[in-house]
Amino acid sequence: MRILILGAGVIGVTAAYQLLKDGHDVTVVDKADGPASFTSFGNAGLVAPGHAYAWSSPKAPGMMLRSLWRGDQAIRLKPRFSPRQWSWIGRFLAQCNATSAGVNTGHKSRLCVYSQTVLNQVVAETGIAYDGRDGGLVYFYRTPAAFDAAASRAQILRNEGIAIDVLDRDATVTQDPGLAPARDQIAGSLFAPGDASGDCNLFTIALAEKCQTMGGQFRFGETVLRLKTEGDLVASVQTDKDEISADAFVLCLGVYSPQLAEQIGLKLPIYPVKGYSATLPITDESRAPRLGGVDEENLLAYCPMGARLRLTATAEISGYSTAHRPSDYREMFARASGLFAGAVDFDAAVCWAGLRPMTPTGIPVIDRSPFANFWLNTGHGHMGWTMSNGSARILADLVGQRKPEIDTSGVRYDP
Ligand SMILES: Cc1cc2nc3c(=O)[nH]c(=O)nc-3n(C[C@H](O)[C@H](O)[C@H](O)COP(=O)(O)OP(=O)(O)OC[C@H]3O[C@@H](n4cnc5c(N)ncnc54)[C@H](O)[C@@H]3O)c2cc1C
Numbered sequence: 001m002r003i004l005i006l007g008a009g010v011i012g013v014t015a016a017y018q019l020l021k022d023g024h025d026v027t028v029v030d031k032a033d034g035p036a037s038f039t040s041f042g043n044a045g046l047v048a049p050g051h052a053y054a055w056s057s058p059k060a061p062g063m064m065l066r067s068l069w070r071g072d073q074a075i076r077l078k079p080r081f082s083p084r085q086w087s088w089i090g091r092f093l094a095q096c097n098a099t100s101a102g103v104n105t106g107h108k109s110r111l112c113v114y115s116q117t118v119l120n121q122v123v124a125e126t127g128i129a130y131d132g133r134d135g136g137l138v139y140f141y142r143t144p145a146a147f148d149a150a151a152s153r154a155q156i157l158r159n160e161g162i163a164i165d166v167l168d169r170d171a172t173v174t175q176d177p178g179l180a181p182a183r184d185q186i187a188g189s190l191f192a193p194g195d196a197s198g199d200c201n202l203f204t205i206a207l208a209e210k211c212q213t214m215g216g217q218f219r220f221g222e223t224v225l226r227l228k229t230e231g232d233l234v235a236s237v238q239t240d241k242d243e244i245s246a247d248a249f250v251l252c253l254g255v256y257s258p259q260l261a262e263q264i265g266l267k268l269p270i271y272p273v274k275g276y277s278a279t280l281p282i283t284d285e286s287r288a289p290r291l292g293g294v295d296e297e298n299l300l301a302y303c304p305m306g307a308r309l310r311l312t313a314t315a316e317i318s319g320y321s322t323a324h325r326p327s328d329y330r331e332m333f334a335r336a337s338g339l340f341a342g343a344v345d346f347d348a349a350v351c352w353a354g355l356r357p358m359t360p361t362g363i364p365v366i367d368r369s370p371f372a373n374f375w376l377n378t379g380h381g382h383m384g385w386t387m388s389n390g391s392a393r394i395l396a397d398l399v400g401q402r403k404p405e406i407d408t409s410g411v412r413y414d415p
Helices: 010-021 060-066 083-094 098-126 144-153 169-175 177-185 200-213 254-262 326-339 381-399
Strands: 002-006 025-030 075-077 137-141 165-168 188-192 217-220 224-230 233-239 243-245 248-251 271-281 293-295 300-305 308-317 350-358 365-368 374-378
Touching: 002 010, 010 025, 010 200, 010 248, 010 374, 010 381, 025 200, 060 075, 060 083, 083 271, 083 308, 098 200, 098 381, 137 144, 137 169, 144 188, 165 169, 169 177, 169 188, 177 326, 200 217, 248 254, 248 381, 254 350, 254 374, 271 326, 271 381, 300 326, 308 326, 326 350, 350 381, 365 381, 374 381
Parallel strands: 002 025, 002 248, 025 217, 075 308, 137 293, 248 374
Antiparallel strands: 137 188, 165 188, 224 233, 233 243, 271 308, 271 350, 293 300, 300 308, 365 374
């Protein structure tokens, strides 16, 4: 089958790989100059089934409200005169109850665990190097109260088969000696020994190269403008350069998926949630973390990637701008220098901001649309790197009319 994938982020490229493996004739189109140039460019790199909690939790509405006058909230709301934003917020708030959060976390964690298995298969098959690191991730807490609450909440992930160890302060530092200078700031941690990390950008670029050797074609620098339909099929895609026809199409445009889908009457509740990242050269390995992790109360994620340390922070519901200023990193750098003093060169930081394609549930949509040859694989939110390879395998199985290997009831298209 001739398949056109719209979008060459990690979601589009992993889908291309799985569809090529199944023997399809695959082309990927993207407006950027290369793979993983937008949200998949500078994420935290955490492959984190042990952190698969739904963001739409009972605590989220309070954080969003307080964020209107306080800058220290994990989820920040910057209201816009935008019906798209308000409609998404309404749907997000409707998910902020314990029952929905439990159900959504269950669906997410199942997909995350499966996806990590598929990631490992892909790495074994391709030999891709992406500054990957196994050995677990450390989610640490600064106050005993937050640590105790997190330890009881972890049961929901254990129920999905994810190993979570509860470590006190000393055990945390034994697990990652790079946290030794920060020992006194840590009350304890949840350690997910099965979690891992790696550079999503390097992985996606290398996988796109592999796809080319398998016969996949990439059309970069080409913007998708319109979908042309015939009856209940999509016949072609109009770009700024060409009209491309195919037997089937896969929508992987991240935060821009809803706008294209709307042209043919599809409703995708995806809205950008902005985050900031900085990549710093490691100058003293003995002081740097050995494993990735999250400073939970500050929602600061850190991840060693080869000779670099990636830091990310903030979840801002503020629209489509990826602009960033030095002041956006002040707090991040202050926190990080308190943890990893002398480990990195802050003056050489490469700063970036990206837009997580969030659904209100945090669960992506991986399904056939009402147009029989138009497939959806989008809305992977804050865990798209973790969920990418499994989502791709599910998509390829659905396209090939095979039963996916896990229960996919949570990822169905439900307008
Ligand atoms: C700060 C931050 C930290 C994160 N940390 C993690 C993490 O630790 N672990 C994790 O699992 N996930 C993480 N994520 C989430 C993850 O990065 C995303 O879920 C993932 O990158 C989404 O991939 P995507 O392919 O759907 O979107 P994108 O990477 O945005 O790809 C969409 C592509 O579509 C293209 N495009 C858009 N419109 C058009 C058009 N009209 N025509 C042609 N091309 C178009 C874009 O150029 C882009 O290449 C993080 C995200 C952020 C922002």
